[in-house]
Structures are given as structure tokens and as C-alpha cells.
Amino acid sequence: MTGFIYRNRIYIIAVSVLVSVAGALLIPFAGTDPDVRNYVPATLVSRRNTDLIERSFGVQDIVMVLFRNDDVLNSGNLERISSVTNALNRLEGVRDAMSVSNAVRISGEGGFMNVAPALPFIPARTEELTLLRAELAGNPLVSGSLVSDDFTVASVIVYIDQQIPEEEILASIDSLLASYRGDSEVLTGGLPVIRKAIMDDVRRDGMMLVPLALLIMIGLLRLSFRDWRGVLMPFSVVLLSMAFSMGLAPLLGWELSILSLLNPIMMIAVANNYGIHLVARYQEIDHSDRDRELTVKQIICRLLTSLRRPVVFTGLTTIAGILGLLTHSIMPARHIGVLTAMGVGYALLLSLLFIPAWMSYLPRPVMRYGNYGVIAAPDGSSGFLNRLAAAVTARPGFVLIVSAFITVILGSGIIFLKVDSNQENMFPAGHPAKEAAMVINQSFGGSQSVSVMVEGDILNPQNMRAIDDWCRHVENEPGVGNVMSVASVVREMSKALFEPDEEWYDDIPDTREALAQMVELFNMSADPEDFEQIVDLNYSRTLILVRFSDASAENIRNVVAMSDGLAGMIDGVVVTGGYAFIMEEFAGRIVRGQVSSIIFAMVVIFILLAIIFRSLKEGIVALLPLLASVAILLGIMGWAGIALDPATALLSSVMIGIGIDYTIHYIWRHDSEVAGGLSVASAAGKAISTTGRGIVFNALSVMAGFSVLVFSGFTSIRFFGYLVIISIGVCLLAALITVPAMKILMARSADHPGKT
Numbered sequence: 147m148t149g150f151i152y153r154n155r156i157y158i159i160a161v162s163v164l165v166s167v168a169g170a171l172l173i174p175f176a177g178t179d180p181d182v183r184n185y186v187p188a189t190l191v192s193r194r195n196t197d198l199i200e201r202s203f204g205v206q207d208i209v210m211v212l213f214r215n216d217d218v219l220n221s222g223n224l225e226r227i228s229s230v231t232n233a234l235n236r237l238e239g240v241r242d243a244m245s246v247s248n249a250v251r252i253s254g255e256g257g258f259m260n261v262a263p264a265l266p267f268i269p270a271r272t273e274e275l276t277l278l279r280a281e282l283a284g285n286p287l288v289s290g291s292l293v294s295d296d297f298t299v300a301s302v303i304v305y306i307d308q309q310i311p312e313e314e315i316l317a318s319i320d321s322l323l324a325s326y327r328g329d330s331e332v333l334t335g336g337l338p339v340i341r342k343a344i345m346d347d348v349r350r351d352g353m354m355l356v357p358l359a360l361l362i363m364i365g366l367l368r369l370s371f372r373d374w375r376g377v378l379m380p381f382s383v384v385l386l387s388m389a390f391s392m393g394l395a396p397l398l399g400w401e402l403s404i405l406s407l408l409n410p411i412m413m414i415a416v417a418n419n420y421g422i423h424l425v426a427r428y429q430e431i432d433h434s435d436r437d438r439e440l441t442v443k444q445i446i447c448r449l450l451t452s453l454r455r456p457v458v459f460t461g462l463t464t465i466a467g468i469l470g471l472l473t474h475s476i477m478p479a480r481h482i483g484v485l486t487a488m489g490v491g492y493a494l495l496l497s498l499l500f501i502p503a504w505m506s507y508l509p510r511p512v513m514r515y516g517n518y519g520v521i522a523a524p525d526g527s528s529g530f531l532n533r534l535a536a537a538v539t540a541r542p543g544f545v546l547i548v549s550a551f552i553t554v555i556l557g558s559g560i561i562f563l564k565v566d567s568n569q570e571n572m573f574p575a576g577h578p579a580k581e582a583a584m585v586i587n588q589s590f591g592g593s594q595s596v597s598v599m600v601e602g603d604i605l606n607p608q609n610m611r612a613i614d615d616w617c618r619h620v621e622n623e624p625g626v627g628n629v630m631s632v633a634s635v636v637r638e639m640s641k642a643l644f645e646p647d648e649e650w651y652d653d654i655p656d657t658r659e660a661l662a663q664m665v666e667l668f669n670m671s672a673d674p675e676d677f678e679q680i681v682d683l684n685y686s687r688t689l690i691l692v693r694f695s696d697a698s699a700e701n702i703r704n705v706v707a708m709s710d711g712l713a714g715m716i717d718g719v720v721v722t723g724g725y726a727f728i729m730e731e732f733a734g735r736i737v738r739g740q741v742s743s744i745i746f747a748m749v750v751i752f753i754l755l756a757i758i759f760r761s762l763k764e765g766i767v768a769l770l771p772l773l774a775s776v777a778i779l780l781g782i783m784g785w786a787g788i789a790l791d792p793a794t795a796l797l798s799s800v801m802i803g804i805g806i807d808y809t810i811h812y813i814w815r816h817d818s819e820v821a822g823g824l825s826v827a828s829a830a831g832k833a834i835s836t837t838g839r840g841i842v843f844n845a846l847s848v849m850a851g852f853s854v855l856v857f858s859g860f861t862s863i864r865f866f867g868y869l870v871i872i873s874i875g876v877c878l879l880a881a882l883i884t885v886p887a888m889k890i891l892m893a894r895s896a897d898h899p900g901k902t
Contacts, residue, residue, distance in 0.1 A: 801874065
């Protein structure tokens with residue numbers, strides 16, 4: 147292999163650079179998709195039903211413009227709300243804008259229905275304001291949906307047209323709001339706003355975190371090797387493989403998501419792993435007294451002979467672990483799995499070909515001394531690793547007992563692990579999108595909803611009463627903030643037509659003729675399109691909107707299950723969809739994807755380990771600490787209250803793929819030393835104090851690369867950063883402490899005196 151590299155080194159370097167430059171040139175063509183509904187397959191029941199509902203009633207994703215003030219009903223605020231509503235209705239891309247200024251109030255007099263504006267005039271005197279408060283509080287079409295119960299927040303509900311790019315509409319809305327200034331604080335919320343915030347924050351994170359991660363990596367490599375060639379060679383692999391990996395997304399036609407931010411960070415953290423081991427081994431050989439006369443070519447030959455197979459094997463197991471993400475039903479998780487696996491594969495090739503080719507052009511380094519002493523210790527060891535080796539080899543039984551105890555205690559937190567697919571929780575406290583979502587949840591029933599479409603004769607009293615009964619029941623369920631249906635409007639009509647002591651007051655009439663007449667009277671006094679968002683003009687379809695003040699998976703699942711009960715009460719068809727339903731199914735897919743990816747990665751890696759070490763027993767020895775590490779990771783998440791979400795669900799596959807490398811490098815060196823005649827205990831000490839150096843540098847570089855994620859604008863990405871640092875630390879300790887102890891005890895139990 148050394149001969150091949152020397153003969154073709156100029157071509158290896160040139161091709162490596164050209165391929166990576168081509169990838170870098172493709173990166174600007176990558177699109178962005180922040181819509182979580184596109185993260186799940188189109189065949190998912192919730193998404194299929196939502197698409198069906200939106201074909202009948204339009205896209206249900208609304209923008210809510212919120213005006214917050216101590217008294218939102220003062221004349222200045224109401225004039226501003228009215229002006230903004232009128233301007234929004236004229237804005238291109240807005241289908242409809244509803245607020246207290248154009249809402250209606252249904253009343254009656256002498257058996258006749260009267261549909262009048264909810265805000266007939268702007269109050270100028272205290273008496274008028276008091277009267278307006280009373281009327282709005284008694285108007286269910288306004289209270290709790292357009293004006294908060296405490297009159298501190300008013301909303302404008304904006305239905306947008308999907309024919310115009312969402313980002314353009316939101317920019318127009320922001321520009322319009324800026325031109326109507328007033329005393330009230332203005333917030334914008336809703337799913338389109340959340341999607342825009344995600345896009346903006348992904349771009350910001352990419353511009354900030356990637357350069358920061360690169361700088362941290364340079365500093366760590368410099369501190370580790372104290373030699374610039376030890377910095378530049380692994381770092382060049384990072385840059386080249388990152389450009390290649392990121393360029394694949396637009397080449398494959400994949401759009402970037404919030405999870406795509408993890409791809410360049412993962413490449414920065416992982417791609418230099420193999421180069422680090424090569425440089426560490428190079429320095430070990432270079433500073434060995436017995437190898438003082440070797441040429442650079444001879445060092446490279448010895449380097450590749452000793453490390454080629456473990457580097458290839460660790461690369462394959464890393465790829466296998468990351469490809470466990472292919473078992474996820476979350477589309478961006480699959481994309482990240484493919485992009486990162488291909489990037490790691492490319493980094494592996496660069497480490498085995500590009501780095502040696504570059505090394506071949508460099509003279510053998512001269513031993514330098516300075517404030518920090520020799521660049522690398524002669525045998526590649528350190529005082530700390532020597533002490534660690536002595537402690538592990540002296541008391542392996544105690545090491546295993548402590549390891550098992552820690553695993554059980556920390557791993558037991560799994561029982562408290564929860565799932566969270568709510569996009570609102572991706573943002574930290576104080577973020578404008580988070581703040582708006584909290585106001586909507588507290589004052590207007592919630593920004594996320596389940597949509598229940600009923601197809602049939604809506605004016606059939608049986609159907610209307612079933613809808614009414616179901617809605618009244620759902621309103622009392624945990625987490626439900628607001629329920630809107632045609633039945634509640636009909637009950638308002640009945641209060642206008644009948645006296646409180648009459649049979650049908652605040653109720654559903656018994657006959658279809660009475661219902662039809664009631665609707666006709668309403669249409670004579672109002673615009674039939676006033677309620678087009680919840681019922682069609684023929685009354686053959688109607689939509690029930692259930693909004694959630696607490697959009698937990700459990701609360702959503704409960705309402706969805708109840709919709710099955712409505713289907714049994716209706717003479718027609720019931721279709722349940724909505725963004726909240728998609729998120730509930732999404733949460734279930736996160737859990738199933740987590741389990742399937744762990745199983746896939748563990749099975750494939752066990753097979754690879756058994757092949758690598760030609761022993762099922764060695765495969766089990768390498769795999770058991772990894773299983774314990776996964777249990778500890780998930781347990782820590784449970785104890786700390788960190789939920790499984792689209793980002794943290796990737797952790798296990800990432801940890802398995804990266805963490806197994808340390809164990810493979812250790813076992814490979816350990817077995818090599820045993821084959822060379824050392825006892826098992828001596829081989830353990832030797833492997834810890836020599837190869838352990840490369841393992842430590844490797845783990846530290848991974849932790850350093852991922853550490854920048856704690857500065858992300860997304861809460862879930864921050865948690866990902868914290869958890870990766872913890873999980874890689876656990877894998878490092880397992881490789882240098884638990885695995886050596888296991889091998890020593892196994893050798894003793896096998897009763898091989900010559901090996902112990």
C-alpha cells in the first residue's frame with residue numbers, strides 16, 4: 147500500500163482536493179425545509195388526512211398577530227387593530243384576516259336574528275368601554291379567540307395563501323406592522339412564524355457554529371500534538387470531507403432541515419478521528435529510540451501496517467452505527483445518516499491515502515524542546531495514563547463492580563424518559579417565537595390544533611347534536627384550550643331566536659327544517675362566508691378545530707382517540723387530521739426510530755466485531771460496554787428531564803458509531819501486545835498508556851467539535867451538544883477502564899497462568 151501511495155501521491159492529493167471543491171461549490175444550491183410535517187412519510191395517516199382536510203378548507207396554518215397591553219380595548223389600540231386588519235385583508239398572499247374589528251355578534255329581537263359587528267364603534271367614554279367589555283365577554287365568537295378573557299391581549303388571525311412563498315408573506319406582514327405603530331407590544335406567532343424562525347436560526351447557527359467548531363478543533367489539535375503538521379493533516383481531512391458531505395445534499399435533491407445543522411458539526415467532530423490515530427502513531431514511532439534511523443517512507447510503511455486494519459474497522463463500525471438512522475421514519479434523520487456515513491467513508495479514504503501522500507512530501511520532524519518539553523513523550527505515554535493503567539490492572543474486579551453500579555443507577559432513569567415533538571419547545575425561553583406561542587397558549591387556546599372534518603348532512607339534527615355533544619365533552623379534556631365548531635355558532639343563533647325559558651334556547655333544534663331556517667335567517671343578516679373556515683356553503687362538510695394549550699403527545703392522542711367515538715355518532719364520514727395529530731404520530735415515530743436504530747446498529751456492529759476479532763466472545767466484550775453506555779445516556783436524559791425529540795433521537799446512533807472506535811483501537815492494540823508475548827495484565831497496561839493517548843485525543847476532539855452546539859439557538863440542539871459530550875466521555879472511560887478490566891478477569895477465569 148505504501149508503494150501505491152508513493153507512486154500516485156500527486157494524483158491522490160489532486161483528486162481529493164478536486165472532489166471536495168466540487169462538493170463545496172454545490173452547497174449554496176441547497177434549499178431549506180423547516181416544516182416538520184415533511185419530516186414524516188406522506189403515507190402517514192395524520193398527514194394523509196390533513197392533506198385531505200386542507201383540500202376542502204384550505205391550509206390551516208395561521209399567523210396570529212398579537213397586541214398586548216394592560217388594556218387592549220382602549221381607543222388607540224382598537225383603531226390600530228382595525229387599521230391593521232383592513233390592511234392585512236388587502237395584502238397579497240392573505241386569504242382572510244379576522245379580528246375584533248370585523249367579527250360579528252349574533253343577537254335577536256322579537257323572534258328575528260340580527261348579525262351585527264362585534265365592534266360597532268370605537269368607544270370614547272368610560273361608559274361605552276364598560277358596555278363593550280360586557281358585550282365582548284358574552285360573545286363566544288370573540289372572547290377567547292380574538293380577545294383574551296382579561297382584555298390584555300387581542301389577536302388578528304391571518305389565513306395565508308400557499309400560492310405565494312411563505313417567507314415573502316411573513317416579510318410583508320412584518321413590514322406592514324412596522325408602519326402601524328402604537329403603545330401595544332406586538333408579537334407574531336403561529337406555525338408559519340415558527341417555521342421562519344427555524345430557518346433564520348438554522349442559518350445563524352450555521353454561520354456561527356461551524357467556524358467556531360473549526361477554530362476549537364485547530365486549538366485542540368495544536369494542544370494535543372504541539373506540532374503544526376499534527377494539526378494540518380487531520381484538519382485538512384475535516385475540511386475536505388465536510389465539503390464533500392454537505393455538497394451531497396443538493397446533489398441528491400434533499401432540502402436542509404433543523405437537523406441538517408448537525409451534519410457539518412458531526413463531520414468536524416468525527417472526520418479527524420482516523421487522522422489523529424495516524425499522527426499519534428507517527429509521533430510514537432518517530433520518537434522511539436529503536437526507530438531513530440527509519441526514513442519517512444519506512445515510518446509510513448510501519449504506520450500503515452500497524453493501523454490500517456483497525457482504522458478501516460473503526461471506520462466501518464462508525465458508518466454502520468450512523469446508518470442505523472436509515473431505520474428511522476423521520477426523513478431528515480435518514481438524510482443525515484446517509485450524508486454523514488458517506489462523509490465518514492470519504493474521511494476514511496482520505497486518512498488512509500491523502501494523509502500518507504501528504505506525509506511523504508514532508509521531511510522527518512526534528513526533535514524540538516521548549517517550555518513544554520518534548521513535542522511528544524518518547525513512548526507516546528503520559529503520567530496520567532500510566533497511573534490509570536496501574537489502577538485498572540491492579541483491581542479489575544473492583545472496576546467492574548463500580549462500572550455496573552453506575553450503569554444501573556444512571557440507566558434506571560430510562561423509566562422517566564419522555565418524548566417531545568412540539569416545535570415550540572425547540573426555542574429557548576425569551577425567544578420571540580417561544581414568547582408568542584406562550585401567549586397564544588395562555589390566552590387563545592393554543593396555536594396547535596387537531597382538525598376533525600365531518601362529511602354528511604350537517605343540518606341533520608342528529609349530526610349537529612352529535613357534534614355539539616362531542617365538542618362539549620372535549621372542552622373538558624386535559625390540555626384542550628379551545629374548541630370551535632358549527633354547533634357552537636348554531637347555539638348562538640338559537641339564543642338570538644328563542645327566549646331563555648323556551649325549549650331550543652342555547653340548544654340544537656330537533657328538526658332539519660328548523661336548522662335550515664335558522665341558517666337561512668343568519669345568511670339574510672350576514673355574509674355566508676363569515677364562517678367558511680369551519681363549514682362549506684352547502685353544509686355538506688364541517689370542520690371542528692380543537693386547540694391545545696398543552697400540546698403534549700398524551701393530550702393529543704386522547705382527543706384523536708375520542709374522534710373515533712364521534713365517527714360512531716355521525717351519519718357520515720369523520721376524518722381526523724391537523725398539525726397536532728401529525729406531531730403526535732411523529733412522536734411515536736421518534737420512539738420507534740430510536741429503538742430500531744439502536745437494534746440495527748448493535749446487530750451490525752456485533753457482526754463486524756465478531757469478524758474483525760474472529761471471535762464471538764471478543765465481539766461481546768466490545769459490545770457490552772457500548773450497551774451500558776446507551777443505557778447511561780438514555781437514563782441521564784430521563785433523570786435530567788431531557789425529552790427525546792427529532793434532534794436527541796439521533797444521539798444513540800451517533801454515540802454507537804463513534805464510541806465503538808475507542809474499544810476497537812484498545813482491543814486491537816491489547817491483542818497485538820499479547821500476541822507479542824506480554825501477559826494480559828501487562829498488555830492492558832501497555833495498550834492504555836500508548837494507544838490510550840490516541841483514544842483520548844480522539845475522544846477530546848469529538849467532544850470539542852460537538853461542544854459548539856451548546857451555543858445553538860435551539861434548545862434541543864443544545865441538549866444534543868451536552869449529551870454527546872457526556873456520552874463520548876462514557877465511551878472513553880468504558881474503553882480505557884471497563885474493557886481492560888473485563889479482558890483481565892476473563893483471562894483469569896479461563897485459567898491461563900502464562901497470560902495473567
